[in-house]
Amino acid sequence: MRAPLATAIAIAVGLIVLAGYFLPDQKLQNVRSLLLDWSILLAAVATLVAIINLVISHFRKVANGVNQNRVFSIVVLVSFFITLLVGMVLGPANQQFQRVVTHIQVPIESTLLGVLSISLAYAAYLFTRQRRGWANTAFMTAVVFFLLANSWFLVFGQAVPVIGEILSGIQKIPLAGSRGILIGISLGSLLTGLRILTGIDRPYSG
């Protein structure tokens, strides 16, 4: 086995954290929270390393890239260093600094959200045009049906005794479907975690 020490540490820490989740022992809880605090620190250091990697990558693009890529990379680097410099001088908690950053970030992200809504509408149009099978016809029918079932259109039927119960049952069908998908995802996550916890899979080379 490669890197047995790293694997042993990973398994031991994983088992302690997992045991702390299930067992109410106070000493175990203390060790667990200490290990989780360390993991937060390590994640912060990892983010710093990844940011340095990003900056180096953009410096490389400026040095070697074609015109358009070079311009984007220059914008990224200039914005990054201005934000870093101002953040270090004023401090990240400074109100003025936070206001400036927020007033740049929020409009940009709102614009992207607007673009997203148009993109999804366009993708939906392409979906109906390009995919013509029974499964997709059933999907589109279900979309229209449940949109109607959950809208004001059938709200008057809720008051009628039998129809109200039928409508209530219909409205729960998407919930049941999503729970089915979520159960599959939970089992997949559990097994993926267990493969790492038992050292069968190692997403780290050590």
Place this chain on the structure above:
Amino acid sequence: MNLGGSMLGAALVILSAGMLLIFLRPNKKRAPIRLREIPTFNNLRQLLGAAMEQGTRIHLGLGRAAVGNPNYGSTLAGLNTLESITRSTLFADQIPVVTSGDGTTSLLGQDVIKAIYRKESTVDRVPQDGSQLVGVTPFAYAGGSIPVISSPEVSANILIGHFGVESGLLTTASLTDSIHTLGATDSLPAQSVFFNASGDTLLGEETFALPAYLDQKPSMLASLMVQDLLRLILVFGMLVGVVLVIMGVI
């Protein structure tokens, strides 16, 4: 969590771990595992083959879940997929380009690529630019990934990990550049976006089956078998619960 819930959770974990270890043991009497035919996986193999022939790269988006987040399981499945894809494309010397929205995931991605190269490649140079942190907020991640997807050297787009509705921007970038997209995620909103806007979508537990289909490693196959068994147990439990409720026992 109350004591009953804790005990039930611990029992499920122990049961799963036990079954996983049992299925991992070699047993000549056991029939070989046949994986269900899923067209998406065949398409993916064709995409990998085409990328190697053309000398282009695969973009692998690992999403933006952070380590310790309950949604990190799908990112780990993404890292497994990265391992398989790097191994598949090793002979063409065209490593996948990986983007993520978390620093640790970015380092793990780079580590996976380097580990495969160190172990299995004859090339001395280990690639440096395989994995990038492109943005830490949802839209920053999407905005940072779009230039990578649109790059002329990228011929296919695989998104596997935790995404939100911002994944619509990534799939649209692929549509615009006529790049095939495979989407696999644990998030229900992103699954609906992928179903609507990507060429191939993996739903629910299929996300976690992707590495098994690509590599067919015994550990991955054992994991799939345990998943199927646990699902059967849960279905049986739910049916028993329904019958007991109807009978008025509980």
